[in-house]
Each structure stands twice: as structure tokens, then as C-alpha cells.
Amino acid sequence: MAPRTCGSCAGGCVTSCCTIMGVKELDKPNGERCPKMASDGTCSIYAERPAACREWECVWLRAEDVLRNMDRPDRSGVILDVTNPPPDAVIPQSIVARETRPGAFGEDAAKKLLAYFQKRSLVILVGPGKRTVTGPPEMIKEMIKRRRAADRLVAEAATASDPSTPSEGERS
Numbered sequence: 001m002a003p004r005t006c007g008s009c010a011g012g013c014v015t016s017c018c019t020i021m022g023v024k025e026l027d028k029p030n031g032e033r034c035p036k037m038a039s040d041g042t043c044s045i046y047a048e049r050p051a052a053c054r055e056w057e058c059v060w061l062r063a064e065d066v067l068r069n070m071d072r073p074d075r076s077g078v079i080l081d082v083t084n085p086p087p088d089a090v091i092p093q094s095i096v097a098r099e100t101r102p103g104a105f106g107e108d109a110a111k112k113l114l115a116y117f118q119k120r121s122l123v124i125l126v127g128p129g130k131r132t133v134t135g136p137p138e139m140i141k142e143m144i145k146r147r148r149a150a151d152r153l154v155a156e157a158a159t160a161s162d163p164s165t166p167s168e169g170e171r172s
């Protein structure tokens with residue numbers, strides 16, 4: 001079977017993949033509008049776009065065995081990516097979900113799609129000015145545990161570097 005292709009989703013590409021993906025050649029972080037995006041939403045350097053843009057694929061494009069044709073980002077209203085954090089990161093490898101049209105997270109198709117992943121993985125729902133981490137309770141608990149441990153380390157480091165904090169010898 002031929003691999004999946006973007007098809008007509010590519011027309012909405014700039015509002016979905018061009019925002020969600022990071023492009024290191026352009027110093028463009030994940031989730032920010034690309035500086036090469038023209039005012040009509042198309043890519044102003046499409047023919048010469050960086051390798052990162054040519055190679056990036058959303059989860060729908062990669063997971064043909066899991067996601068249905070109707071889950072394509074322009075149809076479902078949701079674009080999915082996978083994070084690749086270091087093993088000791090507070091939030092382990094997760095699915096990142098963004099709307100490709102406003103309000104899509106509230107639609108039935110998107111809810112079903114997200115529920116599939118939320119049963120198996122942490123899913124970070126990204127909206128305007130807001131990120132919500134969802135997922136199986138045991139994964140959320142583990143994330144909170146890691147967050148607390150990281151906060152404790154930061155607090156300990158701050159105390160250790162504070163010159164007004166007495167050292168062990170000074171306390172006695």
C-alpha cells in the first residue's frame with residue numbers, strides 16, 4: 001500500500017504544521033508562527049524551505065495503522081505531534097494536540113480522537129495562551145511526582161546559593 005500523503009490537508013498546512021513544528025534552520029520554536037509565513041498563510045520560501053519542513057510529519061501522516069482518514073488534521077480539527085524529551089524530563093514523551101480551527105477540541109470527532117490517545121499517553125492540549133496536560137491518572141500522578149521532585153531540587157539549590165543562609169557549621 002502506498003504511504004499516506006497530506007492531500008488537500010496541505011492547503012491548511014501553514015495554520016497547523018507550520019506552527020506546531022520547530023524549524024531549527026530558522027530558529028523557529030515549536031508552537032510559534034513561522035517568520036516565513038506570508039500574510040495569506042502560504043510559505044514564502046516553499047521551493048527552498050528547510051529540510052526540517054520537508055521532513056516533518058504529523059501523527060496522522062505517520063500512524064496510518066491507528067488513525068483513520070477522517071482523523072486527518074483538516075477534517076478532525078486536531079493536529080498531533082509527539083514530543084521527544086530527555087528521559088528525566090518532568091513531562092515524559094507525550095502527544096501534543098492543537099486545534100486546526102477554533103473550537104475543534106469541543107467537537108465530537110476531536111473528542112473521540114483525543115480520547116484514544118488520552119487512554120494511553122499524556123496528551124498536552126495547547127490552546128491560545130493555555131496548555132493542559134491530560135492522560136491516564138497514573139501518568140498524571142507520576143508527572144506531579146516528578147514536578148515536586150524538580151521543585152525541591154530548585155529550592156535546595158536556591159537555599160545553598162543564598163549567602164544569607166547559614167552553613168551547617170555556622171548553625172551550630
Ligand code: SF4
Nearest residue numbers: 006009010013017058
Ligand atoms: S497536518 Fe499532517 S497531513 Fe496535514 S499537511 Fe501537515 S503533515 Fe500533512
Ligand code: SF4
Nearest residue numbers: 018034036037043053
Ligand atoms: S519555512 Fe515555510 S514550510 Fe517551513 S514552517 Fe515556515 S512557512 Fe512552513
